[in-house]
Amino acid sequence: MTPPETPPPETPPPDVAADVAAEPGAERWRSAVFDAVVEGNTVTVTFLAFVAAIVVGGLLIAFTDPNVLPKFGHFFSTPGAAIAAAWSSASGAYTAMFRGAIIDIHTVSAAFHGGSITAVFEPISETLVNATPLILTGLAVMLPFRCGLFNIGGTGQFIGGAVVAGWIGFALQLPPVVHVIAAIAGGLVGGAVCGWLVGFLRARTGANEVIVTIMFNYVAQFLLLYLLGTHAFRRPKRIDPISRVVHGTARMPHLLGSTLRVNFGFILAIGAAFAVSWLIKRSTVGFEFRTIGANPDAARAAGMNVERGYIVVMLVAGALAGLAGAAVVLGTDYSLTPGIYGSYGFDAITVALLGRGTSLGVVLASLLFGALHAGGVQMQAATQTPIDIVIVIQALIVLFIAAPPLVRTIFRLRGQRSGPEKRAALKVVGA
Amino acid sequence: MKLELRGITKRFGSVVANDHIDLTVEPGQIHALLGENGAGKSTLMNILYGLTRPDEGEILIDESPVAFTRPKDAIAAGIGMVHQHFMLVPVFTVAENVVLGDERTRRLGPLGFGLLDRRRAREDVLRVSQRFGLTVDPDALVENLPVGVQQRVEIIKALLRDATLLILDEPTAVLTPGETEDLFAVMRSLKESGHSIVFITHKLNEVQQMADTITVIRQGKVVGSMPPTASDEELAARMVGRAVRLAPEKAAATLGEIVLSVESLTVSDDLGNTAVRGVSFDIKAGEILGIAGVQGNGQTELCEALVGLRPAVDGRFAVRGRDLTGHATREILHAGVGYVPEDRQAEGLVTEFTVAENLALDRYDQPPYSKGLALNLDVMNAAATDQVKQFDIRTESIGSPASSLSGGNQQKVVVARELSRSVGLLIASQPTRGVDVGSIEFVHRRIVEVRNQGSAVLLVSTELDEIAALADRIAVMYEGEIVAMRSADVSREELGLLMAGGGAGAGASASAAGEPASAAAPA
Ligand SMILES: Nc1ncnc2c1ncn2[C@@H]1O[C@H](COP(=O)(O)OP(=O)(O)OP(=O)(O)O)[C@@H](O)[C@H]1O
Ligand SMILES: [Mg+2]
Numbered sequence: 001m002t003p004p005e006t007p008p009p010e011t012p013p014p015d016v017a018a019d020v021a022a023e024p025g026a027e028r029w030r031s032a033v034f035d036a037v038v039e040g041n042t043v044t045v046t047f048l049a050f051v052a053a054i055v056v057g058g059l060l061i062a063f064t065d066p067n068v069l070p071k072f073g074h075f076f077s078t079p080g081a082a083i084a085a086a087w088s089s090a091s092g093a094y095t096a097m098f099r100g101a102i103i104d105i106h107t108v109s110a111a112f113h114g115g116s117i118t119a120v121f122e123p124i125s126e127t128l129v130n131a132t133p134l135i136l137t138g139l140a141v142m143l144p145f146r147c148g149l150f151n152i153g154g155t156g157q158f159i160g161g162a163v164v165a166g167w168i169g170f171a172l173q174l175p176p177v178v179h180v181i182a183a184i185a186g187g188l189v190g191g192a193v194c195g196w197l198v199g200f201l202r203a204r205t206g207a208n209e210v211i212v213t214i215m216f217n218y219v220a221q222f223l224l225l226y227l228l229g230t231h232a233f234r235r236p237k238r239i240d241p242i243s244r245v246v247h248g249t250a251r252m253p254h255l256l257g258s259t260l261r262v263n264f265g266f267i268l269a270i271g272a273a274f275a276v277s278w279l280i281k282r283s284t285v286g287f288e289f290r291t292i293g294a295n296p297d298a299a300r301a302a303g304m305n306v307e308r309g310y311i312v313v314m315l316v317a318g319a320l321a322g323l324a325g326a327a328v329v330l331g332t333d334y335s336l337t338p339g340i341y342g343s344y345g346f347d348a349i350t351v352a353l354l355g356r357g358t359s360l361g362v363v364l365a366s367l368l369f370g371a372l373h374a375g376g377v378q379m380q381a382a383t384q385t386p387i388d389i390v391i392v393i394q395a396l397i398v399l400f401i402a403a404p405p406l407v408r409t410i411f412r413l414r415g416q417r418s419g420p421e422k423r424a425a426l427k428v429v430g431a
Numbered sequence: 432m433k434l435e436l437r438g439i440t441k442r443f444g445s446v447v448a449n450d451h452i453d454l455t456v457e458p459g460q461i462h463a464l465l466g467e468n469g470a471g472k473s474t475l476m477n478i479l480y481g482l483t484r485p486d487e488g489e490i491l492i493d494e495s496p497v498a499f500t501r502p503k504d505a506i507a508a509g510i511g512m513v514h515q516h517f518m519l520v521p522v523f524t525v526a527e528n529v530v531l532g533d534e535r536t537r538r539l540g541p542l543g544f545g546l547l548d549r550r551r552a553r554e555d556v557l558r559v560s561q562r563f564g565l566t567v568d569p570d571a572l573v574e575n576l577p578v579g580v581q582q583r584v585e586i587i588k589a590l591l592r593d594a595t596l597l598i599l600d601e602p603t604a605v606l607t608p609g610e611t612e613d614l615f616a617v618m619r620s621l622k623e624s625g626h627s628i629v630f631i632t633h634k635l636n637e638v639q640q641m642a643d644t645i646t647v648i649r650q651g652k653v654v655g656s657m658p659p660t661a662s663d664e665e666l667a668a669r670m671v672g673r674a675v676r677l678a679p680e681k682a683a684a685t686l687g688e689i690v691l692s693v694e695s696l697t698v699s700d701d702l703g704n705t706a707v708r709g710v711s712f713d714i715k716a717g718e719i720l721g722i723a724g725v726q727g728n729g730q731t732e733l734c735e736a737l738v739g740l741r742p743a744v745d746g747r748f749a750v751r752g753r754d755l756t757g758h759a760t761r762e763i764l765h766a767g768v769g770y771v772p773e774d775r776q777a778e779g780l781v782t783e784f785t786v787a788e789n790l791a792l793d794r795y796d797q798p799p800y801s802k803g804l805a806l807n808l809d810v811m812n813a814a815a816t817d818q819v820k821q822f823d824i825r826t827e828s829i830g831s832p833a834s835s836l837s838g839g840n841q842q843k844v845v846v847a848r849e850l851s852r853s854v855g856l857l858i859a860s861q862p863t864r865g866v867d868v869g870s871i872e873f874v875h876r877r878i879v880e881v882r883n884q885g886s887a888v889l890l891v892s893t894e895l896d897e898i899a900a901l902a903d904r905i906a907v908m909y910e911g912e913i914v915a916m917r918s919a920d921v922s923r924e925e926l927g928l929l930m931a932g933g934g935a936g937a938g939a940s941a942s943a944a945g946e947p948a949s950a951a952a953p954a
Contacts, residue, residue: 303764
């Protein structure tokens with residue numbers, strides 16, 4: 001919810017449906033998303049949304065499989081064969097996904113027979129590697145949400161952090177520990193500057209942060225492309241846009257041996273999650289953020305500086321997204337490429353939504369998405385199911401989360417009120 | 432319609448909001464519900480309107496039991512409700528608002544889409560408004576209408592849906608005296624045409640004036656019904672369970688030096704129109720200056736300017752000699768100014784926050800509430816527990832969200848916050864809006880205490896009773912100017928006249944010119 005200019009009414013309308021339908025669309029959509037993030041849905045709904053998404057995803061896998069469809073041509077003569085084919089297609093894909101994301105039994109038995117032990121942890125390592133930037137960008141969306149701002153600019157802030165961290169990593173020569181710390185700090189600062197700019201524009205000119213951040217994403221993407229062509233960044237003897245390689249001294253230390261990609265970035269992400277959680281719940285700044293997010297007029301009347309709140313929260317959010325950029329460039333990629341930002345900035349919105357506006361939720365949702373991505377790669381390799389199905393599953397989860405009534409109808413849940421409804425109900429009583 | 436509630440019970444956690452309530456509303460009757468803040472009146476009405484479901488008990492309409500699971504059911508059964516805060520779409524016209532969600536004004540358009548029958552909507556509004564004297568222009572945009580007229584739109588909305596029983600939850604809390612009179616006229620004509628009305632208010636004179644039957648609720652239980660001939664004292668005593676002193680005892684003011692001085696202050700409203708025109712006055716330590724006036728004559732803007740929420744276009748003000756014009760709200764509050772905003776839900780509270788958080792809203796970052804960057808939750812909770820007890824805030828716990836409190840208890844949270852901080856100047860706008868008589872007594876006593884301790888108080892109220900009970904000196908605001916400055920013994924009649932813009936023209940220019948304080952101050 002953008003804190004609306006007029007305070008939310010105390011009681012819900014008598015004809016809720018009618019009056020809600022009359023609310024301006026964009027505003028309503030935003031407030032629905034905001035409510036879903038801040039107020040949260042019940043854990044049950046979140047879980048069931050996941051189950052529903054997996055089921056629907058399974059159907060999609062089966063029915064896009066070229067081996068399954070012809071069998072359904074003979075569905076009425078041999079229904080068993082058709083259903084069996086569909087089942088084996090979907091279950092095969094999901095099994096491969098599980099092997100790629102959590103654990104592969106074959107590697108375990110191989111380890112017992114003298115194979116490599118690290119191979120056992122390979123899937124987990126990949127899941128954590130994928131989750132790391134999601135946790136950080138997810139926090140960068142969730143925190144401003146609590147302050148009433150919708151940060152779509154994770155991508156731009158990520159790039160800001162990655163560029164600065166990467167440059168420090170490959171252009172400077174510093175002693176080992178100092179170098180990596182300097183590069184991480186650079187990532188924080190690079191992202192923070194990008195975030196600050198958005199907060200500053202919002203505070204000083206009232207510019208809508210959604211539009212500003214979307215535009216900044218483009219600016220940052222093209223700036224990255226431009227930089228990769230400059231002498232300072234470009235890798236010698238390469239014609240494609242790719243930067244020089246980060247020095248060994250600036251790389252994040254590995255956590256489980258050098259063959260597994262999981263690195264110190266994950267620890268940083270978890271640390272950031274704790275820090276953000278503390279900030280929101282236990283700090284004066286967080287109290288201010290939450291007040292501004294819930295009722296900016298009351299915040300003003302209580303002497304809070306709402307504009308400064310916007311600037312500070314975007315600065316912190318930018319730093320978090322910048323840290324994600326640093327974690328990727330210093331932890332796994334070791335060089336800047338035009339597509340380094342991936343889809344983290346946008347997945348972050350999903351993660352914040354799924355994580356129900358809390359740090360713990362963001363971490364769990366990121367681990368889930370990280371696992372889906374890691375598993376997706378394996379699934380594509382093993383079963384030729386396109387990895388895009390992972391994106392579909394993610395989208396389905398969001399759909400089911402954002403539509404708790406739908407989930408409730410499907411699973412015939414009763415009486416559990418979700419955030420917005422409950423809030424409305426509580427307000428009635430105050431009349 | 433005859434309505435009967437039998438044994439209605441509703442619990443919220445450990446709070447029993449309604450405890451086996453029996454209530455009968457006869458057709459063509461105005462039935463007043465009287466009770467302390469948190470007694471359970473709104474809860475009972477929400478149950479009747481299908482917004483809340485009772486844990487026990489039944490509702491009977493014309494002797495046959497009904498069950499409402501949502502407002503639509505209640506509307507279908509002929510029940511209408513006007514909430515204290517209206518549910519209108521500001522950018523729609525009156526007619527559009529009235530037909531929103533009403534199936535009957537939908538006609539089938541091309542391709543089978545429903546279309547809004549605007550012409551019929553206008554006609555419907557005109558018909559109902561003529562029949563019951565609810566004057567309103569169907570084509571006016573709701574956002575341009577005063578509160579009283581918006582309320583009329585809500586009533587029309589209910590009547591158009593064939594409501595024969597109307598629930599009015601504290602309808603007069605936001606009305607000017609004139610608007611209240613208009614509402615009463617409408618209520619009488621509704622009653623004549625056989626409608627029943629359940630009327631909730633904290634103002635005893637309104638109950639005596641309007642009600643046919645009065646039911647008093649205390650702590651969720653019906654404690655008796657009284658005839659409208661009962662006196663103020665009887666009603667108050669029944670409600671609160673003890674004798675209530677309706678006007679606080681107040682020793683004569685012992686004036687100190689000037690605390691607030693305002694010099695030809697001019698302030699604009701949100702639309703850029705001048706709302707306060709070159710107002711000047713002083714308040715001394717140990718003095719309560721009451722600003723009387725009909726709502727919307729610049730009082731809101733004046734208060735907001737004095738706490739830095741609105742820029743001064745011209746002029747200046749100083750607190751204890753320090754010029755604070757143009758300073759940030761935070762600085763002004765830190766300079767020892769307490770502020771009770773006029774609209775608790777919009778500015779005074781964060782309804783999603785807990786009671787404890789709300790009580791710390793303007794001091795969360797000062798020791799002992801904070802240690803460096805960290806909140807000190809122990810101190811916060813201890814202080815909240817203390818204030819909840821002191822101000823008799825009825826809440827399940829200090830961790831409950833403010834939204835779960837009754838309207839009057841929400842107001843008490845705001846007042847408790849501002850009165851539990853030592854301030855040199857207290858600016859209180861409608862401090863007892865929606866608060867029951869027992870608590871008004873308490874809040875008034877506390878405001879007088881603040882004054883006796885040597886603080887200056889600026890009290891803005893549209894209630895003449897409140898002004899008369901508290902003020903040491905009375906300024907009347909009309910169209911952005913202080914048109915008169917009178918001592919506390921001014922007659923009601925004169926005040927009423929001045930508030931309506933009549934009366935001493937010469938006095939008006941003299942006060943606006945800026946030396947009213949000495950002229951009119953009591954000895
Ligand atoms: N959703 C809720 N959760 C917890 N407690 C609630 C809830 N709704 C109401 N209560 C409690 O029920 C009691 C009755 O509240 P109600 O709003 O009916 O009072 P009221 O008589 O309308 O008071 P007022 O005159 O102040 O408006 C209060 O103690 C309130 O705190
Ligand atoms: Mg109430």
